[in-house]
Amino acid sequence: MNTESHPVIQAQSVSRVFSRRRGIFSWQHTVGVAGVSLELGQGEIVGLVGESGSGKTTLSRMLMGLDKPTAGEILLLGRPLAQFSRLERARHIQMVYQDPYSSLNPARTVGTVLDHALVVHGISDAQDRRRRVAQALELVGLLPRHAANLPSQLSGGQRQRVVIARALILQPKVVICDEPTSALDVSIQAQILNLLLELRARLGLSYLFVSHNLAVVEHMATRVAVMYAGRVVEMNEAEELFRRPRHPYTRLLANSGGDSRREAQRPASASL
Numbered sequence: 459m460n461t462e463s464h465p466v467i468q469a470q471s472v473s474r475v476f477s478r479r480r481g482i483f484s485w486q487h488t489v490g491v492a493g494v495s496l497e498l499g500q501g502e503i504v505g506l507v508g509e510s511g512s513g514k515t516t517l518s519r520m521l522m523g524l525d526k527p528t529a530g531e532i533l534l535l536g537r538p539l540a541q542f543s544r545l546e547r548a549r550h551i552q553m554v555y556q557d558p559y560s561s562l563n564p565a566r567t568v569g570t571v572l573d574h575a576l577v578v579h580g581i582s583d584a585q586d587r588r589r590r591v592a593q594a595l596e597l598v599g600l601l602p603r604h605a606a607n608l609p610s611q612l613s614g615g616q617r618q619r620v621v622i623a624r625a626l627i628l629q630p631k632v633v634i635c636d637e638p639t640s641a642l643d644v645s646i647q648a649q650i651l652n653l654l655l656e657l658r659a660r661l662g663l664s665y666l667f668v669s670h671n672l673a674v675v676e677h678m679a680t681r682v683a684v685m686y687a688g689r690v691v692e693m694n695e696a697e698e699l700f701r702r703p704r705h706p707y708t709r710l711l712a713n714s715g716g717d718s719r720r721e722a723q724r725p726a727s728a729s730l
């Protein structure tokens with residue numbers, strides 16, 4: 459399923475080389491990402507798979523503007539990402555990280571975390587902020603009373619809901635999910651994945667969905683890009699890619715992931 463709308467974010471032949479000084483005259487270069495072109499249409503979920511070290515996080519960080527490409531360009535809503543200020547970027551594109559334990563400040567209540575995101579973006583009307591915090595909690599299936607809780611008083615799934623609420627409170631267009639459920643119990647994973655799908659339908663969000671788990675990617679993604687050694691070696695509609703993997707590495711990945719795909723709890727069967 460492809461949306462016909464223009465890309466919300468687009469990587470054009472993007473590369474990232476990490477250079478580290480080894481001696482006085484010598485440098486060590488590591489290629490993180492090598493000439494990747496990728497676009498995400500409105501409402502689309504592009505899955506990004508590949509073995510450890512293949513460049514998924516490096517690409518995600520560049521799309522977020524957290525790291526600059528050494529070559530190529532990233533366009534956000536058709537404009538070079540470099541032209542956006544940090545705050546402007548954060549309004550359009552947000553990230554949900556793997557580990558809800560380390561991505562929340564343990565000393566801040568849920569309400570403070572969400573309120574802070576609004577304060578940083580200059581929303582000065584306290585009443586408006588309270589309303590938005592309540593809406594964000596409701597959006598992710600939490601209750602108003604959770605605003606008073608510290609992260610340690612919540613379950614892993616509830617914490618990840620807070621992380622999602624924080625990502626969505628500024629109404630971004632794009633959310634980059636880097637292994638958003640791999641730190642959670644299998645039974646909770648399905649709930650969070652289905653919540654992400656529901657929110658995407660409700661809010662017209664676009665996701666770049668990074669995961670090692672092929673069953674998860676198959677469930678979530680409309681299109682899938684396979685990375686290998688810094689390059690996208692294959693990109694196709696999700697169904698087609700899993701039915702007929704073309705690149706040898708994709709076949710290898712599909713085969714080696716075979717066991718985990720069978721074992722993984724099918725998120726489709728879970729309810730919210």
Ligand SMILES: Nc1ncnc2c1ncn2[C@@H]1O[C@H](COP(=O)(O)OP(=O)(O)OP(=O)(O)O)[C@@H](O)[C@H]1O
Nearest residue numbers: 476488489490508509510511512513514515516517
């Ligand atoms: N800050 C850095 N300095 C030097 N090399 C880096 C840096 N960040 C990433 N790399 C290198 O770039 C390559 C891609 O790393 P990246 O973290 O993007 O992989 P990944 O696909 O996200 O892996 P994983 O699945 O383990 O999260 C690796 O070879 C890595 O060692």
Ligand SMILES: [Mg+2]
Nearest residue numbers: 514515516636
């Ligand atoms: Mg990574």
